[in-house]
Amino acid sequence: MNDVPNQDEPLAASSPVSRPRRMRRLILLVIVPSLAAVVMLFLYLRGGRYVGTDNAYVESDKAPITAQVAGTIQEVLVHENDAVAAGQVLFRLDAAPFQVAVAKAEANVAQTRTNLLALRASYREKQAEIAVARTRHAFAVKDEGRQAALAAKNYVPATTLDTSRLNVALTDQQISALEEDLKRIAESLGGSVQAPVEQHPSYRMAVAELEQARLDLTHVEVRAPLAGIVNKRPTPGQYLSAGDMAMLLVVSASPWVEANLTEKDLTHVHPGQAVTVRVDTYPGITWSGVVESLSPATGSEFSIIPAQNATGNWVKVAQRVAVRIRLESAPNLPTLRSGLSAEVQIDTGHRRDVLGFGV
16 A cells, blocks of 8 residues: 655755755845946946056157258168167268369358458558549649649640649549549448458358358268168169158157047046056067146047038047057067057046945
8 A cells, every 4th residue: 555645744844955946046136146236336436447448559759861952862871670870871962062062162262262352452552542642633733823823924824724723623533533432342341441351241151151061061971860760761873852751760769659548538537647558569568658648639630621510410429539658668678669559558546436435
């Protein structure tokens, strides 16, 4: 005879089957939501302090290497992507035309000096001519007096007296003409006959032209203004006009990072804040940096064709502002190249709080 359980007996409340079930309910309905709420609260409170973006790139100064004088490239002393030191000769232009210009300028200085000395000699010569003219004038005046006395006694004809008077007038006019010519020479000498030739404007102009010719000759050698890496090597025989760019120098010193943050991320960003930088090329390596400055305008303001938000159908687009980050120098860090992608995280120091509680 089979034993049939009594239907009237209630199931035990603390059976082994019901305990795990209640524990799972407690975990799923209480503990897990509580932990999730705590994690979300922690992330919320901590999320307001750090601002980051992967829209960031390594930047370096780029110096265009230009020819200051026109000429033909005679020799190129560097190769593309070579590292160069400040002051190193990059290439040379044909120096022959500039050497000729220096020789002409030197000859011009010597010729100007000779002309000024000759003009000074002319001044002294004109002074001597004036002295002779005054002597003749004095003799003519005396002769006129004698002829007037003789003419009064009818010893000489009237024409002789008229000739004497004409001679007096002519010698007087000659003195005036010579004196005016003397003034002209004095003005040509700069107003001071005794002043050194080196102070004369013409001589100073000739010397300035000589210095310019010598300066142009020094510009035949084009040197690197800063240490860096050269790019776009020119070709020997290429003609360059003054101001033409021959190559580009990427300055190796003091690279920085330009991070493009959205406008909502800029609320608590200001210069001086610490930054952690990671470069995609070197995973696992971090750089320390400092926020140096913020752009005065968004990137769209610097575009060639800015958006016309007051016309047509308008769609709101989150704008980005460039933030310049100065990298702190540290030993044993790899070399950064301009244009490398980076990821930055800025410690704004801002802390959120809920009911006075924050992290």
